[in-house]
Amino acid sequence: MNRFEVVTPADVEHASAMIAKPNCAAIAGGVDVLDLQKLGVTRTATLVNLKPLAAMNGIDEKPGGDLRLGALVKLHEVAEHPVIRKRFSAISDAARQAATPQIRNLGTVGGNLLQRPRCWYFRNPLTNCLKKGGDRCFSVGGLNRYHAIFGGGPSFIVHPSNLAPALVAFGASAHIVGPGGVRTVELEKFFALPSVDPHRENDLKAGEIITEIIVPAPARGARSIYIEAREKQSFDWPLVSVAAVIVANGKTVSQARIVMGAVAPIPWRVPDAERTLAGMAPSEENARAAAKIAIKNAAPLPDNGYKVKIAEVLVRRAILGAASEAATASDQT
Amino acid sequence: MSRRVTVELGYPGDTRDVTVEIPDGEPVPWQVPDRFELVGRSTPRVDGAMKATGAARYSYDIVLPEMLYGAILRSPHPAARVRSVDLSAARRLPGVRAAIEIGNDQARFAGQEIAAVAADSSDIADDAIALIKVDYEPRRFAVTIADAAASGAPSVFSGSNLDKPKISSKGDVDRALASAAEKIEATYVTPVQTHVSLETHGAVARFDESGLTVWCSTQGIFSVRDDLAVYFNLPPEKVRVICEYLGGGFGSKFGARPEIVTAARLAKEAGAPVKLMLPRGDEHLATGNRPNAEQTVRLGADRSGKLVAIDLVQRGSGGVGGGSGSSGPFKMVYPCDNIRTSETNVYMNAGPASPMRAPGWPQGCFGLEMAMDELARSLHIDRLEFRRVNNTNPVRAHELDLGARAFRWDDTKSALAKQTGTNRRGIGVACAAWHALGASGPEATAIAHRDGHVEIRCGTQDIGTGTRTALAIVAAEELGVPISQVASEIGDTRYPFSLPSGGSMSAPSNTPAVRQAAAHLRDKLFRIAAPILGAAPSDLEARDAVIRVRFDPSRSVAFKTVCRRIPGDSISAQGERLPNYQEFRPDQAGCQFAEVEVDTETGITRVVRVVAVHDVGTMLDPLTSRSQVNGGVLMGISYALFEMRRMDPALGLMMNPTMDDYKLVGPLDTPKIDVIFLDVRNGGTNTGVLGIGEVVHVASTAAVACAVSDAIGVPIRELPLTPDRILAALEHA
Amino acid sequence: MATPKLCGLLRTKTAYYRTPDGERMFDLDSTTACYTCLVTQQPIGPDGEPVDAGRCGADRGCFEEER
Structure with a gap:
């Protein structure tokens, strides 16, 4: 393993200044950062330990109903938090289905959003792929059963985060501290396609740190769901995941946000499918129609056409799942 | 001298008298009417607490004074001529104590050993590996059967790739x-x-004035000893191999493997002990x-x-x-x-095969049993009935009946015929066979100490199946003492010879030697006890921690009291494993039933339940036996649904050499597993214990695969049964 | 059938067991036996050719008697 030093910053601004330097990076839970160091994919000399930064911790329900998630909050805290489970259940469901209990006890919200792709070409020390500075994506013409069916090119990685689709479905934003000050960016705009830059998966600039995530209070009558399909039920990455937030008034859907995970280099929102649902009853038939629309632009690689079928099924199930909850909630209010 | 004895063999419902000739001093084979104190009852592992607390010392845990850390440089190319290996820069790195070429002038798979170093720390060793300059001349390669068998394919060796x-x-x-x-x-x-053994391959090797001592993760300490003796031109008594605890092997840890020889070569070159345990990735590439x-x-x-x-x-x-x-x-x-x-x-x-849990059988069983299902459907015969019609083994016939009843085959089949919806269940059954009565060769020593505790020494090793417990049960039973009074000492070539733990050989090969040694020891103790009890030694028996007169149990003396009369510190007796007698049956039958549920929309499969029925010979310990069945079934599910070495044909590399990407069954994928054991007194040895490590795995994959095809109504003839294959099969159905 | 003389450095699982006569056990008909050469610890001989019971007889250049 590469040798590196771990340094402790005084505060977030200090941490930001430190990781702005070359060959420095942040570490929190360390789940992915250490894996990449061990594999030699990264050879970072200095890791700046964010864990002591208390300001980046905590889960708070704000007076207006917004949810604040500190970037250092552990996945298991997200999974178990009563407010998140009640009002933002897609987010707790997503956290609960990630990895293993051991990893959920270490892995953080920020780390989950910023983890690097699981692509086996990216992680193999013997392949110098596009994302590592090479000139090609080996999944093209290679083994691509787990790769992107949307938004691929020139790299075909899929974004591995469980939380990202759920947070994007809720319209969450990230608070970012950097050398240039503080900025807030909608997560939907935060993730970047490889056509923009194949070397990164998001818009985080040198020295920037996500300090917290703000999830706006959902509309009245909103219900959410996160489901995923995995080959193995223990410790596996989703083949496809779907997060949906559905707002229903009476018997019709007033608003829907549907985001797929593990299908594209970024969390993949399907606005056309969302629009199809608006004003419609959340029936089996309408869910099917929306799901068909959700996958219409899929561009599978030779080995991953099956993911398109799974995506269609999961979108339909997510709509029906969230809508049945929403309908129940609507009846009660 | 020998005597002829007639023993009643078999299992209740099917017994028969067999006359065998046994030497004097050899206990009479356990037979149907025998009743036991310990044999056949669940005994928690004698070393369970050691393992659970971390006190058990695996090769990985060995730390010696002045010990160096070894690392191996492996070929990154699937095929290349190695023009030169330059170790000079690696040798110059401070902290590097040895650097050697492994001597493969052709790399024939990515992962093949090229060179190795030993250094003061594993970090330095890794740095040194990066400093080794190898001049490779890459060559064309083939990493799939289709590519290697194609005309014009690059030859792996000088001749055709097809044997x-x-x-x-x-x-x-x-x-x-x-x-x-x-x-x-x-x-x-x-x-x-x-x-994917939990403990990776590797060794700690030390040369000193007494010779070569190696602690290694191996299924055969004597096989490693003998190989190293030949390799280093040492007499076998100058090589000592120790494996106190072993984190699994499944067939991949026989003999002086490359990493063991390399550790010893480095230790010799460096003049210091070297520890060389492989990283996880190497396990997938180069250990079988x-x-x-x-x-x-x-x-x-x-x-x-x-x-x-x-x-x-x-x-x-x-x-x-x-x-x-x-x-x-x-x-x-x-x-x-x-x-x-x-x-x-x-x-x-690609990396070489090595024996793996019932070599050839899970894959053969999958092909055969899938074909049996397809033929049964053509014949319009119930699939279980089709097996019954073609089975001639009475033990398996009984097992199929027991299994069908426990599994509720007929009821389940009727219920499933009416199922609707997108989640579809299916059932499957598959038959297993093996031959696991072990072999002669092992010896054992039984020692009674003055304080009454008994030691069993046998140069076997525990591949993880509970060998110490098995040996202790047999000795305690024979000596009539509680198991807590018996310690099994294994895993050292200084103990009496034993065979490698493979081929389901351990329990059936070792327990008879231990039983004979314990019987001989008991006879010696009888000679001490006889004058105390005023009876002839031949009239004594050992039970309930006493030695007593067989026809007058009130005349007894505590086992420990007898031991106090030992004139020295201890007395000992030897036992040997004799060649097999005539057995009740020479083979070993089993069958497994599985029910699965397939989400036909996503192609995701879950195994719901498994019923496994197995002949274990004399049932020694249901607890460890059950553990073996659980392991065999889970490994079979893993092979059916998840596992596959995925090679990129263009790069010639394995793309999933990690425990993240190489998919293994996990806790949430574990079904309910019901186990039915058939306690068959086999008579082939004085214990009649059979090895079950392999037979319990043979049919597991096939039963699951047959169930999946049943669930979706169309056969899937390729493993693993991943969602892509299931969805494709359904589409073409 | 008389067992042909095999190289003393040929290794396979069964050869770590012995016959009742004390000979190393080779199952020449086995289709699942994995062989290695003790010199290379690979299924490849010092001469760069495959090793197995069919190839490692006395006529091979790298043949050695059992020690």
Whole structure:
């Protein structure tokens, strides 16, 4: 393993200044950062330990109903938090289905959003792929059963985060501290396609740190769901995941946000499918129609056409799942 | 001198008297009427607490004074000529104590050993590896059977990549098939599976004035000792091999493997002990695997459902090695007059195969049992009934009945016929066979100490199945003492010889030696006790921690009191494992039933429940036996649904050499497993214990695969049964 | 059938067991036996060719008697 030093910053601004330097990076839970160091994919000399930064911790329900998630909050805290489970259940469901209990006890919200792709070409020390500075994506013409069916090119990685689709479905934003000050960016705009830059998966600039995530209070009558399909039920990455937030008034859907995970280099929102649902009853038939629309632009690689079928099924199930909850909630209010 | 004894063998409902000749001093084989204190009752592992607390010392845990850390440089190329290896920069790195070439001037698979270093720390060793300059001349390669078998394929060796077919034939298969009332032909494909032992391969090696001492993760301490003695030209007594605890092997840890020889070479060169335990990734690349197979199966049956022909044409690849056959089940499970098998090994540029839990059988069983299902459907015969019709083994016939009842085969089948919806359940059954009565060779020493505690010494090793517990049960039973009074000392070539733990050989080979040693020890203690009790030694028995007069149990003396009369510190006795007597049956039968549920929209499969029925010979310990069945079933589920070495044909590299990407069954994938043991007094040895490590794994994959095909109504003939394959099969149904 | 003389450095699982006569056990008909050469610890001989019971007889250049 590469040798590196771990340094402790005084505060977030200090941490930001430190990781702005070359060959420095942040570490929190360390789940992915250490894996990449061990594999030699990264050879970072200095890791700046964010864990002591208390300001980046905590889960708070704000007076207006917004949810604040500190970037250092552990996945298991997200999974178990009563407010998140009640009002933002897609987010707790997503956290609960990630990895293993051991990893959920270490892995953080920020780390989950910023983890690097699981692509086996990216992680193999013997392949110098596009994302590592090479000139090609080996999944093209290679083994691509787990790769992107949307938004691929020139790299075909899929974004591995469980939380990202759920947070994007809720319209969450990230608070970012950097050398240039503080900025807030909608997560939907935060993730970047490889056509923009194949070397990164998001818009985080040198020295920037996500300090917290703000999830706006959902509309009245909103219900959410996160489901995923995995080959193995223990410790596996989703083949496809779907997060949906559905707002229903009476018997019709007033608003829907549907985001797929593990299908594209970024969390993949399907606005056309969302629009199809608006004003419609959340029936089996309408869910099917929306799901068909959700996958219409899929561009599978030779080995991953099956993911398109799974995506269609999961979108339909997510709509029906969230809508049945929403309908129940609507009846009660 | 010897005597003839008649013993009642078999199991309740099917027993028979067999007369065997046994030498004096050899205990009479355990038989049907025997009643035991410990044998057949669940005994928690004697070393369970040691393992659970971390006190058990694995090779990984060995730390010696002045110990260095070794690392191996492996070829990044699937095929390359090694023009030169320059170790000078590595040697110059401070902290590096040895650097050697491994001497492979051709790399034939990515992961092949090229050079190695030993250094003061593993970090320095890794740095030194990066400083080794190798001049490779990459060559063309092939890493799939299709690519390696194609015309014009690059040769792995100087000749063809296709080895000569191995053909075995009896009867006239072609004629029988031509006249069969019903027949099927299909091709079944299985992937390469890697062993993924929890403890990686490796060793700690030390040369000193006493010779070479090696602590290593091995299934055969004596096999390593003998190999190292030859390799380093030392007399065997100058080589000592120790393996106190072993984190699994599954067949991949026999003999002086590359990492063991390399550790010892580095230790010799450095003049200091060297620890060389492999990183996880190397396990997938270079420590063996179960070869893949493409099996074209033709079966024919007559109107009554009796098989008239079994034909297998298969090819498989052991990578740069051989051993990819899978004909075992075709020849041994369902008797048939006309059987022909043809097996061709294909060399390709991938890590070599090594034995893996019932070599050839899980893949063969998958091909055979899937074909049996397809033929049963053509014949409109119930699939279980089809097995019954073609089974001639009375033990298995009984097992099929027991299993069918426990599994509720008929009821489940009726219920499933009415199922609706997108989640579909299916059931499957598959038969297993093995031969696991062990072999002669092992010896054991039994020692009684003045304080009354008993020590058993045997140079076997525990591959993880509970060997210490098994030996202690046998000795405690024979000596009539509580198991807490017995310590099993194993895992050191200074103890009496034993065989490698493979081929389901350990319990059946070692327990008879231990029982004989314990019996001899007991006889010595009887001679001490006889004057105390005023009886002849031959009239004594040992039970309930006392030695007593058999016909007058009130005349007794505590076992510990007798031990206080030992004139020295201890007395000991030897036992040896004699060749097998006539057995109740020479083979070992089993069967497994599985129910699965397939989400037909996503293709995701879950195994719901498994019923496993197995002949274990004399049941020694249901607890450890059950643990073996659980492991065999889970490994089979893993092979059926998840595991596959995925090679990129263009790069020649394995793309999933991690425990993240190489998918293994996990806790949430674990079904309910019901185990039914058949306690069959076999009589082949004084214990009649059978090894069960392999037979419990043979049928697991096939039963699951048959159940999946049943669930979706269309056969899937290629493993693993991943969602893509299931969805594709449903689409083409 | 008389067992042909095999190289003393040929290794396979069964050869770590012995016959009742004390000979190393080789199953020449086995299709699942994995062989290695003790010199290379690979299924490849010092001459760069595959090793197995069919190839490692006395006529091979790298043949050695059992020690």
